[in-house]
Amino acid sequence: MEIRQCHACSKLFAYRGNSNCPDCIKKHDDEFTAVRRFLLDNPKTDLDTICEECEVSRSDVLGWVREGRLVLNTGAGVICEKCGDPISHGRFCKECSQSLVGTLESAHNELKRKEEENKTYGGMHTNRDNKR
Helix, strand or coil: CCCEECCCCCCCEECCCCCHHHHHHHHHHHHHHHHHHHHHHHCCCHHHHHHHHHCCCCHHHHHHHHCCCCCCCCCCCEECCCCCCCCCCCCCCHHHHHHHHHHHHHHHHHHHHHHHHHHCCCCCCCCCHHHC
């Protein structure tokens, strides 16, 4: 059994795959539940009010939004990491997400093309191959 120090409270605990102790994990889960319940009753609330009313940190709420666990209204103060437009969940707005997907797909296709090219022209390369 591996013993680690909790990142949140510095208490020692038996490590089971999470960097926080069981008490801090439960506290964090309880805070998430409280925020989720608050949002069900107050769906148009902004980020600062959520943090104030539920007594949770802004970074925790933003983390849950970025993870996709919470969805806020677009005026709540959460912005796209790429363009800065207001968003309700995740890390990027729809347009930036599509742009990133397109960029990744083209990079992936380029890698596949280069791999195929290397297979086609496989074999040993010599200095003679580099002469024009």
